[in-house]
Amino acid sequence: MGKDKEKERNAPKDIKFDCLVMDVDCHPDNEILTTADIDGNVKIFKYSTTGENEELNTLTHHKKSCRRSRFLPNGEKFVTCSKDKSMCVIDTSTYEVVHTYSKSHKSPIYSLCIIDDNIIASGDDDGTLKLWDLRKQKSVMEMKECEEFISDMVIDESKKILLATSGEGTLTTFDVKKHKMRLQSELFESEFLSITALEDKDKVVVGDGDGVLNIFNKGEWSNISDRFPGHPMSIDCLVTIHRNLIVTGCMDGKIRAVNILPNNIVEIVGKHNQFPIESLSLTHCQDLLVSCSHDQKIKFWNISHLYDLNTERPEEVKAHRKTKKQKFFDDL
Structure with missing residues (x-):
């Protein structure tokens, strides 16, 4: 046999x-x-x-x-x-x-x-x-519009507004239809390194060089609405899992699931043995998270259990994303 x-x-x-x-x-x-x-x-x-x-x-x-x-x-x-x-x-x-x-x-x-x-x-x-x-x-x-490197960018669902973070410590919004800058935040002390948009709370989250998650409200780009310290080193990459749940990639080599508002670290999803996390990506099924690090490895993490925290499963998340058209950047 x-x-x-x-x-x-x-x-x-x-x-x-x-x-x-x-x-x-x-x-x-x-x-x-x-x-x-x-x-x-x-x-x-x-x-x-x-x-x-x-x-x-x-x-x-x-x-x-x-x-x-x-x-x-x-x-x-x-x-x-x-x-x-x-x-x-x-x-x-x-x-x-x-x-x-x-x-x-x-x-x-x-x-x-x-x-x-x-x-x-x-x-x-x-x-x-x-x-x-x-x-x-x-x-x-x-x-x-920035004096330092453009570290990360995110686009809204309408494909009209682009937000860019910079190493100088600013968040800048661009109108991709009219080809012009909209607004820019004040200059922050720490470099801005990563960005992701929340699905349901009209907010974006920016990771900085001091390990702080900076939270901005829609249209209020001059200053943060909230901040969540809790990471020991810089937050180099972010990905939204579902609604107010995100995953962070930190310079300390750990990948954390974080709830935003209320702010708390849910769990350590995985780690690369103290090697900085360079990038994160969700697979098409959304049950797996993929990470790469300075340890010269691609690792896969099963995160299907994280959706239980929000009651909707990945297939429901996809339907939710398709049907709910007016979200974060509407009426900006």
Whole structure:
């Protein structure tokens, strides 16, 4: 008789690398993820809870470290950006580079935000933010409102308002339809490093270099409405799980589930043995969280139990997101 089918695990096995992984992003519909590493490589993997993870391809089109690799919402392409100032669009099915923006910024690109299947935003080390139209294959907006690097960005559900955090300690809002800046916060003492929008509370949460979660109300960007200290080191990445529940990636190597308003740390989801967390991503089923760290590993964490705290399961969350159109940035 042949071997029995391998028993399903609650999460895939770790994926090990030979260098530092800078970013990880999961495909919106399939068990596929893409990674960006410090050697400039872009790798694509198929992950599994029943078998071994499979490396599908390795791309070496960047000359310096690849800082971001993100799928478009339809999953047909993904975009990579690099310290070499280039940005590339990759076909997911063929792994071919379909377009290259060789000198997309004057400074190395630091962050990337996918707005929709055609429009993306990029931010660089010197505080310049650009909007790109992939159909026209060119930049349609360029603004420099910050003096330090654009650390992270998030787009609203209407795809109209983009919020960007900067290492100088500001939160800046941009109108992606009218191609102009809306508002900018006052200058905070600590650098702003990460951002995520809550689903139901008309708020965004910003992680800073001192380990504080700074909470902003819709339209009140000049100052915070609340702050939640509690992390021992900088909060380098954030992802919203559901409603007021987020997950934080901290420089101390721990991944925490945090409830916002009331503010409390729910649990330690996982850790990378004191190595800083670089990036977090939810899988398409939303039951798994993927993390990468300075320990040169991709790790998977089963977070399905966290939805019990909010009564709705992941499939209900998807329905909730599709039906509730007017949320955080409405009437801004």
